[in-house]
Amino acid sequence: MPKLKVLNLFRIQLSLLPSSLGHLINLQTLCLDYSKIEDFAIIGxxxxxxxxxxxxxxxxxxTTEISxxxxxxxxxxxxxxxxxxxAPNVxxxxxxxEDLYVQLCPIQWNVEVLEELKGLSKLTRLELDIKDSKMLxxxxxxxxxxRYNISIGDWPARINGDESLRTLQFKVNSTISLEEFQxxxxxxxxxxxNVENGLDELQSNITPLFNEKV
Known part of the structure; x- marks a missing residue:
């Protein structure tokens, strides 16, 4: 089926995608939700x-093949x-x-990979969890x-706002500078x-923030 444009392999139980998938050169949409596949190299x-x-x-x-x-x-x-x-440079x-969803994943983020997000000029929607605020x-x-739903810090649960909201869930601590808030x-x-030094510290951090256009 060389003209196939949409393929949904929901809950596929294979650990490896068939090599024949690489022949679907006109494919524009591929859904592998809830699949057991571990090796996605052929998608490249x-x-x-x-x-x-x-x-x-x-x-x-x-992996780099996705790049x-x-x-x-x-x-x-x-x-x-x-x-x-x-992987870096992916x-x-x-x-x-335009749309990137990376929430509720145990990703070990580093500064360099997160820096790459800033270079995506067409990105308009982002859902992202970053456990370690030092990586920002x-x-x-x-x-x-x-639209965005971003969670920063090690939260026991994720707060999900309405789809129309721009939601930011932020654990405040000494590693986050006031400049980042602004x-x-x-x-x-x-x-x-989770303010380390109590309510006084929270007030000193966020009062200038709310004096700006947020």
Missing amino acids: KLKRLKVLSLQHSDIKEL QLTQLRLLDLSNCGRLEVI ISKLSQL PQGFFSKELR GIKNVEFLLFA
Whole structure:
């Protein structure tokens, strides 16, 4: 089926995708939600792919092959409970990306990979969890997004706002500078918690923030 454009392999139980998938050169949407697949290297051959959904899959690492999907508009990695690594120079190559969902994954983020997000000029929607606030690159919140749901810090649970909201869930501590707060734009639902030095510290941090356009 060389003209196939949409393929949904929901709950596929194979650990390896068949090599024949690489022949679907016209494929634009591929859904592998809840799949047991661990090796996604063959997907790199699908050069025209625009939508890739891997929700609840067993993927462990977003490898360099994914960087070949230069036409990708949407990448959904939500709830991938084994995903710990996103290889360097993968996200930065997805220059057409508009929607990125990377929430509820145990990813070991580093500053360099998060820095790549700032270079995605067409990104308009982002859902992201970052456990270690020390990994935030400078000016991370300078990018204006139409919609986002971002959680910073080690939270026991994630707060999900309405789809129309721009939601930021933030654990405040001494590693977050006031300058980072002032870079936050257009927040509609804002949650602060876990202040190391009590309410006085919280007030001193956020009072200048609310004097700015947020």
